[in-house]
Amino acid sequence: MSQWLFDLGNSRFKFAPLQGNRAGDVQAWAHGAEDMTTAALQALPTGEVAWVASVAAPALTAAVMEVLQSRFAQVRVARTSAECAGVRIAYARPERFGVDRFLGLLAAAEAGAPVVVAGVGTALTIDLLDADGLHRGGRIAASPTTMRLALHARAVQLPESGGDYAEFANDTADALASGCDGAAVALIERSLAQARAVLDEVPQLILHGGGGPALLPLLPQARFRPSLVLDGLARWAVHQPVAQG
Structure with missing residues (x-):
């Protein structure tokens, strides 16, 4: 099952395959909301599960989530727990x-x-x-x-x-x-x-x-x-x- 990790920060967007309990080879893009073009988002991988962490602005997070939901069977968002x-x-x-x-x-x-x-x-x-x-x-x-x-x-x-x-x-x-x-x-x-x-x-x-x-x-x-x-x-x-x- 193909699973990928996505870290959407305030200034960079990183993603990598999930390999065991670690991230595999990481790709990183510098971003601002204006830089996350449709073509760039469509170049993201596809698979069964996307695991997502985001501290980015809500509009940018929503845009990325929409693309991931179209490319993965499941999208699961990390939340802080006690x-x-x-x-x-x-x-x-x-x-x-x-x-x-x-x-x-x-x-x-x-x-x-x-x-x-x-x-x-x-x-x-x-x-x-x-x-x-x-x-x-x-x-x-x-x-x-x-x-x-x-x-x-x-x-x-x-x-x-x-x-x-x-x-x-x-x-x-x-x-x-x-x-x-x-x-x-x-x-x-x-x-x-x-x-x-x-x-x-x-x-x-x-x-x-x-x-x-x-x-x-x-x-x-x-x-x-x-x-x-x-x-x-x-x-x-x-x-x-x-x-x-």
Whole structure:
């Protein structure tokens, strides 16, 4: 049975075949609502089951869902739950915990070790998971990309991209890159330090998301897992009851 995984984020759309309890080879498109043309959507695979996670805008989600429903016998949408695959979410109202963060934790939990998961996309999300699968909570902040865009929107003379990281920059673009990347790194490093104090052991650090590679040189202890959400979606899928029909 052909089963596929689809991760529709705020800025990228990824999909991959379901292979066991993991994602296979991943294809990724950058998108805005205007970029998801009919031709592009019609190039998507077909099969028996489409497993979908989406944090994108409702209109874009609806457009993709309509196409998938025409190409798959079943379309099943991931939702955050209080507990799944040994992971227990800290939120009193789990439905308020983003499904991308939830799936990231499902993938990270497979190692059975304490971990800090940092997603670097439109937002910077940081979550702590202990070795027993208990989510200890997390943080949400603007990602470096979003910081740059917000600054440019308020002061157009500040470039929205470009520049290189330096501890003390002597150029505006470099200073912006250094400040915004440095802010994200500082928050991640503080989260790691606090996680160590809470757990009395050093957690692993996993980065994912399109902005992750830019931070890796500043976080040498981190492991980058670009398909973390899709791997979590795969793990969620294999723990779902078989649909009847």
